[in-house]
Amino acid sequence: MEELRGKELVEKIKAECLGFVQEHHCIPTLAVLRVGEKESDIAYEQSVKKRFQGFGLEVKDYHLDANCSNEEFMKVFRFLNDDPEIHGILVFRPLPKQINEEEMLRYMKKEKDLDGITRENLAGLLLQDEKCLCTLYCRGGYAALQAF
Numbered sequence: 001m002e003e004l005r006g007k008e009l010v011e012k013i014k015a016e017c018l019g020f021v022q023e024h025h026c027i028p029t030l031a032v033l034r035v036g037e038k039e040s041d042i043a044y045e046q047s048v049k050k051r052f053q054g055f056g057l058e059v060k061d062y063h064l065d066a067n068c069s070n071e072e073f074m075k076v077f078r079f080l081n082d083d084p085e086i087h088g089i090l091v092f093r094p095l096p097k098q099i100n101e102e103e104m105l106r107y108m109k110k111e112k113d114l115d116g117i118t119r120e121n122l123a124g125l126l127l128q129d130e131k132c133l134c135t136l137y138c139r140g141g142y143a144a145l146q147a148f
Contacts, residue, residue, distance in 0.1 A: 017055040029058040031080045034092040036066035088114040
């Protein structure tokens with residue numbers, strides 16, 4: 001059995017990202033929106049930040065108290081979704097019960113949907129629409145399959 005190592009693939013993708021930043025004079029920016037202080041979410045957030053920043057990308061953190069209202073959450077979410085300087089949004093889910101996740105999903109712009117959770121992106125994935133945004137995990141898996 002052959003052992004697959006992704007280090008070369010990661011370095012190739014990293015070089016492509018850094019080249020994009022230099023060529024377009026634009027630093028893609030990810031907004032991370034977390035509600036609450038779960039240790040597993042915090043650890044994952046730190047991992048995401050480290051990986052993205054290592055690729056020359058910017059990460060902005062937005063944290064809300066676990067008891068925040070739906071209105072407070074949606075105010076921050078709408079700000080991020082409408083901000084042209086934010087290119088992608090990662091919302092930590094599941095959200096607390098008082099947050100209306102469906103409202104968030106209806107409002108989220110499909111081009112900022114990092115997890116591919118909007119109806120448009122899910123439908124596009126099922127219909128094999130090349131214009132839909134596929135999750136990073138799927139894209140990473142696909143890139144690995146192509147490389148090996």
